[in-house]
Amino acid sequence: MRLLFSLILTWLGFSTLAKAQDDAQLQIGGATIDVSFDPAPPAALRRLALDWIATAARAVTVYYTRFPVPHVDLAVNFHEGEGVDSGRAFGWKRAHISIAVGQSTTAADFADDWTITHEMVHLAFPSVPESHHWIEEGLATYVEPVARARAGDLTPEKVWGDMFDAMSQGLPKAGDRGLDFTHTWGRTYWGGALFCLLADIEIRKRTGNRLGLEDATRGILKAGGSIEVEWPLERALRIADQTVGVRVLEELYDQMRAAPVSPDLHQLWEDLGVARQAGKVVFDDSAPLAPVRKAITAPAASGSAFRN
Numbered sequence: 245m246r247l248l249f250s251l252i253l254t255w256l257g258f259s260t261l262a263k264a265q266d267d268a269q270l271q272i273g274g275a276t277i278d279v280s281f282d283p284a285p286p287a288a289l290r291r292l293a294l295d296w297i298a299t300a301a302r303a304v305t306v307y308y309t310r311f312p313v314p315h316v317d318l319a320v321n322f323h324e325g326e327g328v329d330s331g332r333a334f335g336w337k338r339a340h341i342s343i344a345v346g347q348s349t350t351a352a353d354f355a356d357d358w359t360i361t362h363e364m365v366h367l368a369f370p371s372v373p374e375s376h377h378w379i380e381e382g383l384a385t386y387v388e389p390v391a392r393a394r395a396g397d398l399t400p401e402k403v404w405g406d407m408f409d410a411m412s413q414g415l416p417k418a419g420d421r422g423l424d425f426t427h428t429w430g431r432t433y434w435g436g437a438l439f440c441l442l443a444d445i446e447i448r449k450r451t452g453n454r455l456g457l458e459d460a461t462r463g464i465l466k467a468g469g470s471i472e473v474e475w476p477l478e479r480a481l482r483i484a485d486q487t488v489g490v491r492v493l494e495e496l497y498d499q500m501r502a503a504p505v506s507p508d509l510h511q512l513w514e515d516l517g518v519a520r521q522a523g524k525v526v527f528d529d530s531a532p533l534a535p536v537r538k539a540i541t542a543p544a545a546s547g548s549a550f551r552n
């Protein structure tokens with residue numbers, strides 16, 4: 245409806261109205277991405293913004309082997325200033341994302357941005373009841389850098405260094421309960437991300453490093469579990485586990501839903517062979533889980549899973 249309306253406006257030559265908003269369409273990973281810029285940006289900023297959206301969409305496509313939904317409306321709202329501020333993904337009626345961007349945002353700012361990829365990852369999981377919001381944010385927080393590494397947009401050093409620095413924010417604090425019952429920022433975003441990291445590692449351990457969290461989550465999408473539908477969390481986890489043939493997500497959820505589970509992160513980084521020395525990320529490839537760590541962030545083979 246909106247698109248048709250803007251086409252008619254263009255046809256009638258309403259140049260004043262056309263300047264207020266500017267539309268573009270991208271085809272990536274089997275999806276149509278209808279972008280609307282408000283207000284219409286100068287040509288250089290428009291090109292940078294479209295590249296930024298396309299790069300994120302390709303990363304998400306590499307991770308899921310296709311873009312999560314067949315169609316998404318993406319509203320970019322420009323304001324004064326520099327950098328990408330905030331984004332939100334919605335599933336009501338049909339998938340849409342809105343994101344706020346400063347008009348002085350540079351190519352380097354866009355390349356650094358995680359927000360747009362995070363919002364696109366949200367499209368790849370069903371809407372679940374509010375008490376499980378941690379899984380929605382946890383998946384988006386965990387998958388975003390991993391997908392960008394798969395696409396060759398981030399180095400493994402950057403991904404693991406950031407996780408090494410940030411993951412402890414997801415550990416339960418004194419008085420915290422399980423993930424379904426403590427809804428602080430740290431437990432929601434990083435507690436959820438920690439759940440995803442533990443699940444990814446465990447799936448790989450139990451499948452001889454053949455399958456990972458991406459295979460499990462692709463199964464959810466394949467069963468129709470995108471942001472456009474509302475599911476009980478248990479259904480999503482069951483389908484994910486059935487897809488990889490190991491009951492990892494359901495077991496982890498049983499453990500972490502109500503109890504404040506606090507894994508030994510120091511030991512986990514040591515097992516994965518991730519450390520910081522004088523501020524620099526160093527990998528130990530002789531660590532027991534080094535092959536798992538490498539598999540998680542290895543760039544996808546060229547000629548990879550997606551077209552266009």
Ligand SMILES: [Zn+2]
Binds near residue numbers: 363366380384
């Ligand atoms: Zn989010």
